[in-house]
Amino acid sequence: MKSLLPEPPEGLTYEDVSLFYVGVMPGDENRGIVPYYHHRILVDSADVGHINFKVGDTDHVRLYAGHVGFSVKPVYRGHGYAGKACRALTPLLARHYDDVILTADPENLASRRTIEGLGACFENEVPVPLDDPQAASGSRFKRRYRWNLSKVPRFASATFGAANVPESPQANVSLA
Numbered sequence: 001m002k003s004l005l006p007e008p009p010e011g012l013t014y015e016d017v018s019l020f021y022v023g024v025m026p027g028d029e030n031r032g033i034v035p036y037y038h039h040r041i042l043v044d045s046a047d048v049g050h051i052n053f054k055v056g057d058t059d060h061v062r063l064y065a066g067h068v069g070f071s072v073k074p075v076y077r078g079h080g081y082a083g084k085a086c087r088a089l090t091p092l093l094a095r096h097y098d099d100v101i102l103t104a105d106p107e108n109l110a111s112r113r114t115i116e117g118l119g120a121c122f123e124n125e126v127p128v129p130l131d132d133p134q135a136a137s138g139s140r141f142k143r144r145y146r147w148n149l150s151k152v153p154r155f156a157s158a159t160f161g162a163a164n165v166p167e168s169p170q171a172n173v174s175l176a
């Protein structure tokens with residue numbers, strides 16, 4: 001099946017974090033959900049979490065979900081891997097946008113610190129409507145930040161080299 005979006009660059013890497021491309025996941029037009037790139041976050045071949053990049057500008061994305069979503073498995077938290085994964089993703093983000101929206105629940109301090117650590121600028125805090133998919137996962141308010149990619153020091157040490165992927169990536173990664 002033809003992908004909904006072009007292939008991402010290979011070997012997205014920042015410091016000890018590399019991204020393993022899993023695929024493009026389809027959207028759901030009726031719910032404002034747009035197609036998104038799904039990458040696993042790898043450190044020394046260990047799958048520590050995932051990062052998603054939604055390509056589209058529905059209200060759901062711009063106001064509540066944000067363009068980029070990430071999660072680090074609890075055992076691997078505390079090393080700033082989510083922020084590094086965001087930086088590793090910048091070559092792909094910049095193919096589509098000059099700036100992206102990142103959001104966090106007000107009470108999610110780790111997510112807020114991660115976003116602020118990128119240098120993203122706080123825009124506002126908005127209530128999440130009950131019919132938005134984010135409300136179903138418990139979000140009542142979202143803090144919105146704009147991350148201007150032109151201000152990211154030319155992708156810092158993000159590189160396009162070969163990704164540090166596990167020997168049998170399909171066996172080690174999941175969509176969870």
Ligand SMILES: CC(C)(COP(=O)(O)OP(=O)(O)OC[C@H]1O[C@@H](n2cnc3c(N)ncnc32)[C@H](O)[C@@H]1OP(=O)(O)O)[C@@H](O)C(=O)NCCC(=O)NCCS
Nearest residue numbers: 069070071072077078079080081082083109110111113117
């Ligand atoms: C958000 C998340 C990805 C961050 O994981 P991580 O990259 O391991 O982040 P860290 O634990 O290294 O913390 C990042 C920053 O938040 C700070 N932080 C973490 N927990 C915190 C807390 N409870 N209170 C205050 N600050 C906290 C850290 O001190 C660090 O700050 P620094 O950059 O100034 O040093 C992880 O907590 C997670 O997966 N949460 C569940 C999923 C989620 O909420 N995703 C975000 C929504 S898209």
